[in-house]
Amino acid sequence: MKYGFIGCGNMGGALAKALSKTTTDILLADRAERAAQLAGELGCAHGTNAEAVACQRVFLGVKPQMMADVLWDLQSALKKEKPLLITMAAGLTIEKIEIMAGCRLPIIRIMPNTPVSVGKGVILYCHNDLVDEATLADFLNDMRFAGVLDPLDEKLIDAACAVSGCGPAFVYMFIEAMADGAVASGLPRDKALTYAAATLAGAAEMALVTKQPPQTLKDAVCSPGGSTIAGVRALEERGFRGTIIDAIIAAYKRNVELGN
Numbered sequence: 001m002k003y004g005f006i007g008c009g010n011m012g013g014a015l016a017k018a019l020s021k022t023t024t025d026i027l028l029a030d031r032a033e034r035a036a037q038l039a040g041e042l043g044c045a046h047g048t049n050a051e052a053v054a055c056q057r058v059f060l061g062v063k064p065q066m067m068a069d070v071l072w073d074l075q076s077a078l079k080k081e082k083p084l085l086i087t088m089a090a091g092l093t094i095e096k097i098e099i100m101a102g103c104r105l106p107i108i109r110i111m112p113n114t115p116v117s118v119g120k121g122v123i124l125y126c127h128n129d130l131v132d133e134a135t136l137a138d139f140l141n142d143m144r145f146a147g148v149l150d151p152l153d154e155k156l157i158d159a160a161c162a163v164s165g166c167g168p169a170f171v172y173m174f175i176e177a178m179a180d181g182a183v184a185s186g187l188p189r190d191k192a193l194t195y196a197a198a199t200l201a202g203a204a205e206m207a208l209v210t211k212q213p214p215q216t217l218k219d220a221v222c223s224p225g226g227s228t229i230a231g232v233r234a235l236e237e238r239g240f241r242g243t244i245i246d247a248i249i250a251a252y253k254r255n256v257e258l259g260n
Helices: 010-021 032-042 049-053 064-081 094-101 113-119 133-143 153-163 167-184 189-211 214-221 228-236 239-257
Strands: 003-006 028-029 056-061 086-087 108-109 119-129 146-149
Touching: 003 010, 010 028, 010 032, 010 056, 010 094, 010 113, 028 032, 028 049, 032 146, 032 214, 049 064, 056 064, 064 094, 086 094, 086 133, 086 214, 094 108, 094 119, 108 153, 113 119, 167 239, 189 214, 228 239
Parallel strands: 003 028, 003 056, 056 086, 086 108, 119 146
Antiparallel strands: 108 119
């Protein structure tokens, strides 16, 4: 098959869903029940890790702490089959994946986020010198329904992943907090969640489309003496921006730790 997945948990499953919009030539390998259930949803096959390695291209949906053990068990098969490996493990460089695999293979390193499952994801990528232009172009085309795919120097991936990879969790917390505030003010929960999520999506789209600095966009909403600036003041008094900055830095440092 064209694509095999070793691990189809939250991230691997999200990528499989995005990929299935282009091709169902996919084999999923994970715990039997989970792989079978997702394969049924996507209309693709499921099997073992060894069968996944026999595919042309193999997604490694394995946690960084488990990668060495998984690849150690597959070294013989990897040397024989020579598939393209697509790793999404935070902190693990291409060089380290090569060492764990026990041989040099074409490798694409990606850092995706879970919104790829709804076509609104961000996938940062880099690759080693064994990945030719035609293979890369075909891979990017196959993943086109995942969202934005952007090349990035590998040395910057840990920092970028702290924003795009970890960021959705921070955004969901913000949506929940906005909704909680609205509920406390009397709005029904379902409407509060819808309005908060839609407002975030619209504001993000406006930032992407207009390319104006966030400060400019924020200032356009803040009328003198109005309710928005009162809310901004409350956020500033409680260290909102500083807390977000600290969260990104903490996530970045953890990414680096995972690679050591």
